[in-house]
Amino acid sequence: xPKMIVSIDGVVIKEIQLTKDRTSLGRRPYNDIVIDxxxxxxxxxxxxxSGKEFFVEDLNSTNGTYLNGKAVKKQQLSNGDTVExxxxxxxxxxxxxxxDFEKTMIFKAGSGGLVTPASGASSTGAPMAVPGxxxxxxxxxxxxxxxxxxxxxxxxxxxxxxxxxxxxxxxKRPQGFVVAHIEGDNKPTLNGTPIGVEPVPLKNGDLxxxxxxxxxxxxx
Numbered sequence: 001x002p003k004m005i006v007s008i009d010g011v012v013i014k015e016i017q018l019t020k021d022r023t024s025l026g027r028r029p030y031n032d033i034v035i036d037x038x039x040x041x042x043x044x045x046x047x048x049x050s051g052k053e054f055f056v057e058d059l060n061s062t063n064g065t066y067l068n069g070k071a072v073k074k075q076q077l078s079n080g081d082t083v084e085x086x087x088x089x090x091x092x093x094x095x096x097x098x099x100d101f102e103k104t105m106i107f108k109a110g111s112g113g114l115v116t117p118a119s120g121a122s123s124t125g126a127p128m129a130v131p132g133x134x135x136x137x138x139x140x141x142x143x144x145x146x147x148x149x150x151x152x153x154x155x156x157x158x159x160x161x162x163x164x165x166x167x168x169x170x171x172k173r174p175q176g177f178v179v180a181h182i183e184g185d186n187k188p189t190l191n192g193t194p195i196g197v198e199p200v201p202l203k204n205g206d207l208x209x210x211x212x213x214x215x216x217x218x219x220x
Contacts, residue, residue, distance in 0.1 A: 002054060002094035004033065004047070008087055010198040018054065023047040025085065026059075039063050039086030047077075054092065056083050068157050069173050080159055080169050080182040091197070093183065136220035137177050137202070139170070143214040150218070153177065161188070162211040168195065170202070170217075177202040177217065186211065 002018045016023070016033055025033040026044040035044070041061040048055045057074040058065035066084035067075050077083075083090040137153045139160065153170060159182065161167035166184035170177055178199035181187050187194040188210040190202075204219035 002092065004083075005091045005093060006033065006035070007089050007091070007197065010196065012197075018047060018049070021049045025090070033090070035085060035088050037086050037088065040088070044085055045083070053077075054094070056092075061085075068171055070156065078157075080167070081157070091182075137170075137172070138218045138220065139208075140216045140218055141213065142207070142216055144212075160208075160210060160215070166211045168208070168210055171199060175201075177219075179208065179217075184211075 004016045004018065004023075005012055006014045006016070014033075020032070023033065024031045024043065024046050025035065025040075026042050027034070027036060027038075027040045028042040031043070041059070041063070043059050044061040045056060045058050045065045048057060054077045055074055056065065056067060056072065056077055058072065063086060064071050066072065067077075068082055069084070077092045077094075079092065079094045081092045083092065138150050139153065139158075140150045141147055153172060156172050158170040158172075159167055160170065161182075161184065166186040166188055167182040168179055168188045169182050170179050178201050179188070179190065179195060180199040181195045181197055187196070188208060189195065190200055191207055202217045202219075204217065206217045208215045208217060
């Protein structure tokens with residue numbers, strides 16, 4: 001079942017299961033997700049379900065609604081997306097749908113190349129995320145059957161890893177790329193240090209290890 005995980009300064013404060021067609025977010029106590037902060041409007045945004053998809057829509061709020069760092073009016077949500085309202089971050093988790101992996105090219109163990117994943121494939125993913133001001137970047141696979149392969153990050157958000165084991169997201173921001181842990185008990189590491197849910201800046205040459213695969217971030 002899809003859910004929203006609300007956090008501030010890296011501390012999770014609540015989880016809300018999305019069981020309704022319409023879930024409201026705002027400062028007023030009658031909202032489904034109440035965020036008691038002056039930067040949040042009384043009726044700030046709403047999560048709308050359409051079929052099996054969820055959309056976030058800003059309700060003409062004072063300070064706006066952001067999705068993965070970009071201001072949005074209405075936008076479809078993908079597993080791992082982060083809605084930002086004021087200083088609060090609300091992560092959308094829908095592991096059953098797992099749309100990020102269905103729309104991405106991945107490295108499949110033993111294939112030696114890029115393949116289109118089947119639903120639920122147990123593969124090491126290296127999806128690709130829209131050029132911005134932070135320059136271009138790429139992920140180079142350093143170990144396993146796909147060693148030597150390089151994937152350019154051409155989307156805003158790139159998810160990598162094995163669904164259900166360990167998944168991380170690389171987000172392109174104006175100031176550069178950041179990486180964060182999205183799901184799975186096995187935390188990815190950056191230069192040997194475990195990565196949490198809070199985004200960590202990436203630098204040229206940084207080494208990522210995820211689900212037993214070593215990768216290197218290359219800044220263009």
